[in-house]
Amino acid sequence: MSGTLNRSRFLARAGSVGAGLCIAxxxxxxxxxxxxxxxxxxxxxxxxxxxxxxxxAPDDTVxxxxxKSEMGQGIATGFCxxxxxxxxxSFANVRYAFAPAAPAYxxxxxxxxxxxxSTSTPDSWLPLRQAAATARAMLISAAAKQWGVDPxxxxxxxxxxxxxxxxKTATYGSLATAASQVDVPKDVPLKTPDKxxxxxxxxxxxDTPLKVNGKAKYGIDTVVPGMMYxxxxxxxxxxxxxxxFDASKAKAINGVVDVFAISxxxxxxxxxxxxxxxxxxxxxxxxxxGPNAHLNTKTLFEQxxxxxxxxxxxxxxxxxxxxxxxxxxxxxxxxxxxxxPMEPMNATADVRPDSVExxxxxxxxxxxxxxxxxxxxxxxxxxxVHTTFLGGGFGRRLDADYVGDAVxxxxxxxxxxxxxxxxxxxxxxxxxxxxxxxALSGTIDASGNLVALSHTVVADSVAKRWAPxxxxxxxxxxxxxxxxxxxxxxxxVDFRYADQSSGVPVGFMRAPAANxxxxxxxxxxxxxxxAANADxxxxxxxxxxxxxxxxxxxxxxxxxxxxxxxxxxxxxxxxAFCSWGGSFGALVADVSLDGKDVVVHRTxxxxxxxxxxxxxxxxxxxxxxxxxGLAMARSAKITLANGRVSQSNFYDYTVLRNSxxxxxxxxxxxxxxxxxxxxxxxxxxxxxxxxxxxxxxxGKRIHSLPFSDALA
Amino acid sequence: xxxxxxxxxxxxxxxxxDMPILWAVRDVVGLxxxxxxxxxxxxxxxxxxxxxxxxxxxxxxVSAAExxxxxxxxxxxxAGKEHPLQAAWVADQVPQCGYCQSGQIMSAxxxxxxxxxxxxxxxxxxxxxxxxxxxxxxxxxxxxxxxxHEVANA
Numbered sequence: 001m002s003g004t005l006n007r008s009r010f011l012a013r014a015g016s017v018g019a020g021l022c023i024a025x026x027x028x029x030x031x032x033x034x035x036x037x038x039x040x041x042x043x044x045x046x047x048x049x050x051x052x053x054x055x056x057a058p059d060d061t062v063x064x065x066x067x068k069s070e071m072g073q074g075i076a077t078g079f080c081x082x083x084x085x086x087x088x089x090s091f092a093n094v095r096y097a098f099a100p101a102a103p104a105y106x107x108x109x110x111x112x113x114x115x116x117x118s119t120s121t122p123d124s125w126l127p128l129r130q131a132a133a134t135a136r137a138m139l140i141s142a143a144a145k146q147w148g149v150d151p152x153x154x155x156x157x158x159x160x161x162x163x164x165x166x167x168k169t170a171t172y173g174s175l176a177t178a179a180s181q182v183d184v185p186k187d188v189p190l191k192t193p194d195k196x197x198x199x200x201x202x203x204x205x206x207d208t209p210l211k212v213n214g215k216a217k218y219g220i221d222t223v224v225p226g227m228m229y230x231x232x233x234x235x236x237x238x239x240x241x242x243x244x245f246d247a248s249k250a251k252a253i254n255g256v257v258d259v260f261a262i263s264x265x266x267x268x269x270x271x272x273x274x275x276x277x278x279x280x281x282x283x284x285x286x287x288x289x290g291p292n293a294h295l296n297t298k299t300l301f302e303q304x305x306x307x308x309x310x311x312x313x314x315x316x317x318x319x320x321x322x323x324x325x326x327x328x329x330x331x332x333x334x335x336x337x338x339x340x341p342m343e344p345m346n347a348t349a350d351v352r353p354d355s356v357e358x359x360x361x362x363x364x365x366x367x368x369x370x371x372x373x374x375x376x377x378x379x380x381x382x383x384x385v386h387t388t389f390l391g392g393g394f395g396r397r398l399d400a401d402y403v404g405d406a407v408x409x410x411x412x413x414x415x416x417x418x419x420x421x422x423x424x425x426x427x428x429x430x431x432x433x434x435x436x437x438x439a440l441s442g443t444i445d446a447s448g449n450l451v452a453l454s455h456t457v458v459a460d461s462v463a464k465r466w467a468p469x470x471x472x473x474x475x476x477x478x479x480x481x482x483x484x485x486x487x488x489x490x491x492x493v494d495f496r497y498a499d500q501s502s503g504v505p506v507g508f509m510r511a512p513a514a515n516x517x518x519x520x521x522x523x524x525x526x527x528x529x530x531a532a533n534a535d536x537x538x539x540x541x542x543x544x545x546x547x548x549x550x551x552x553x554x555x556x557x558x559x560x561x562x563x564x565x566x567x568x569x570x571x572x573x574x575x576a577f578c579s580w581g582g583s584f585g586a587l588v589a590d591v592s593l594d595g596k597d598v599v600v601h602r603t604x605x606x607x608x609x610x611x612x613x614x615x616x617x618x619x620x621x622x623x624x625x626x627x628x629g630l631a632m633a634r635s636a637k638i639t640l641a642n643g644r645v646s647q648s649n650f651y652d653y654t655v656l657r658n659s660x661x662x663x664x665x666x667x668x669x670x671x672x673x674x675x676x677x678x679x680x681x682x683x684x685x686x687x688x689x690x691x692x693x694x695x696x697x698x699g700k701r702i703h704s705l706p707f708s709d710a711l712a
Numbered sequence: 713x714x715x716x717x718x719x720x721x722x723x724x725x726x727x728x729x730d731m732p733i734l735w736a737v738r739d740v741v742g743l744x745x746x747x748x749x750x751x752x753x754x755x756x757x758x759x760x761x762x763x764x765x766x767x768x769x770x771x772x773x774v775s776a777a778e779x780x781x782x783x784x785x786x787x788x789x790x791a792g793k794e795h796p797l798q799a800a801w802v803a804d805q806v807p808q809c810g811y812c813q814s815g816q817i818m819s820a821x822x823x824x825x826x827x828x829x830x831x832x833x834x835x836x837x838x839x840x841x842x843x844x845x846x847x848x849x850x851x852x853x854x855x856x857x858x859x860x861h862e863v864a865n866a
């Protein structure tokens with residue numbers, strides 16, 4: 001089991017909200033870099049590879065090893081930018097490659113190789129800069145030695161080392177061999193921010209050209225010589241298993257070559273995807289449903305409500321019962337949700353007697369490797385994981401179940417195989433965003449101050465399965481994100497949690513837990529403001545006296561949105577705040593109602609994510625995250641009847657379409673703080689901002705999602 | 713057998729007539745730029761042109777393409793050239809994960825061919841069959857307006 005995510009490390013980060021946190025890593029040096037060079041088929045010595053993060057070739061190209069999965073968040077561009085800036089390389093000569101699963105790329109926070117939690121830039125920022133600064137110093141040393149001059153008198157810019165007194169110059173590529181002979185220096189100083197040439201500037205994404213002409217290779221595009229194509233028929237009830245199956249009709253289909261049971265269901269192996277799909281529909285399977293056949297949405301919510309009084313205290317300050325004033329309370333409900341990234345789950349594996357290769361669009365290289373190791377019994381150094389582009393991740397690819405399918409089938413047939421899930425399985429066999437019941441209460445004193453706040457969360461624990469050490473004494477700290485770590489300074493607080501253990505598989509979904517807890521928190525903040533006869537922005541600001549960065553983004557968003565201005569007839573503005581991954585965001589939405597439909601005309605979101613590597617990518621991430629949050633709240637829900645998911649494809653699991661999407665104006669706060677996460681920050685605040693606008697429009701408080709049900 | 717013309721190249725494929733164009737193009741011909749998203753014509757990731765009209769290749773059998781011209785993202789612009797939409801997609805930095813973008817661009821290409829100067833409403837309507845889970849819609853629409861403008865002023 002991976003998931004070495006350490007509780008104290010996690011809590012250290014959780015406690016850092018407002019301060020930002022960056023874990024300094026020791027620079028991974030040593031044999032891995034040489035292995036990478038050898039794997040690329042280049043003679044050692046000609047390529048300068050001072051560490052696992054970069055190499056400089058004689059043709060002047062600099063290759064950056066991207067240890068994080070590129071799922072649209074722009075991390076390949078970010079890595080290239082950070083390395084090129086600190087290395088003083090020519091950006092035009094920078095290339096990138098996705099790193100294999102290897103010890104050198106283990107993330108200090110996760111304890112393995114994982115992309116998630118908006119941690120990639122914060123956690124990689126220093127190691128990458130240290131790696132690049134070290135390489136730069138070695139290239140300068142090599143040039144100075146060749147010229148017999150003092151390295152301190154040499155300069156480097158745009159991939160060229162110069163010595164002004166004699167006008168000598170040498171390109172990085174020409175120094176690659178010599179630099180490989182230089183001792184690796186320690187503690188090379190990093191640039192001060194005023195010396196940045198690329199960081200914080202507009203740099204076009206390195207992956208865009210490949211993504212407009214069909215050349216970008218995703219997992220589903222993997223082709224291996226001799227490869228077969230497979231589908232898997234899966235049990236309709238979670239945890240079900242195959243009782244027996246009849247493959248006679250499936251085997252009669254042209255192109256179907258084999259049908260057999262694997263741990264996740266019945267595999268159909270064929271010569272192309274279409275034949276495997278026809279086989280999938282033709283095989284008859286009798287299932288053992290197991291203990292989850294009774295699950296249905298109505299009773300699951302009844303169960304969750306009943307668990308509220310049993311919730312355990314996760315954090316308590318003061319005494320919420322010992323205050324005087326006006327107390328209000330609200331209870332919120334959120335549904336299970338599916339991630340539904342555009343690229344359906346898939347993986348390709350080639351299992352040979354002594355080695356395995358896996359090609360996967362995965363956020364978890366280490367878990368993918370461990371999955372293959374568990375099935376084949378081979379050690380880590382015999383399992384190669386190739387990470388492709390990901391057609392979206394959103395947390396779904398933090399699990400490696402689809403890798404297991406491919407490895408099991410390839411092992412059985414002795415040939416490489418690509419397994420592609422139909423969309424229906426993506427919707428019906430996800431690790432879902434947990435359903436949630438949130439009970440809040442708050443007390444306003446005679447002066448209109450919020451003096452007590454309680455928030456109880458009842459939801460399935462994701463950590464219990466994915467990172468067991470985090471789940472302790474009945475508390476999943478991840479499940480309280482967006483509830484217990486707001487910047488609101490309230491003297492008496494009481495935060496509680498109960499794990500529902502519903503039986504439905506749950507996973508992390510963009511801004512996990514916060515994507516519903518912040519809905520409850522921020523709608524309730526508006527209710528409290530209303531109870532205090534205060535303006536919603538002013539009410540929040542009054543509670544942010546100890547969180548100046550939070551207050552600044554809220555002011556910036558309110559100002560840019562024209563908060564308080566007269567709106568066109570039938571439109572209203574709603575506001576919400578959120579923090580995520582050490583970053584702060586505030587959003588104002590301009591909303592109207594079209595019958596029972598929510599229409600979002602425009603949103604304005606201000607974000608503070610510390611030092612910005614690429615402002616346009618920050619804007620893209622916020623625009624996209626807001627739309628993802630809107631999709632989660634508008635009409636999407638996963639419901640269960642008799643243990644089966646009722647939705648199956650985009651016609652009944654509804655996501656956001658072009659005509660539903662608002663324009664989003666993004667304000668990126670200038671900062672010299674350490675970089676913090678931006679991939680998820682935009683998702684939580686849109687739903688509560690809409691709900692708060694709806695209250696202004698019709699006086700109704702929305703306490704459940706999706707809006708399509710709440711407004712019905 | 714199916715006799716298909718894809719991006720101007722003739723192919724004789726040993727596939728069943730009911731195989732969707734999507735899988736013939738991807739698995740048999742080896743052009744992987746056209747994507748599988750839903751299999752039921754609900755997301756637009758598989759959009760290609762059949763005689764210039766945008767179709768969902770995941771539900772259109774190869775038998776429907778006999779004697780017609782299929783254009784995929786790989787053949788949208790002549791070799792070595794860029795379609796104005798592709799240039800606009802780069803200029804506006806549209807893609808995030810990029811998976812849906814072949815389909816988005818193919819739908820947009822059919823739109824501006826038929827409606828050279830589309831209104832915002834026409835863009836939204838023409839593009840609402842193409843899902844983008846990264847939520848790049850605002851930039852998709854702005855790139856379509858940019859490309860339409862470039863074409864009009866060329």
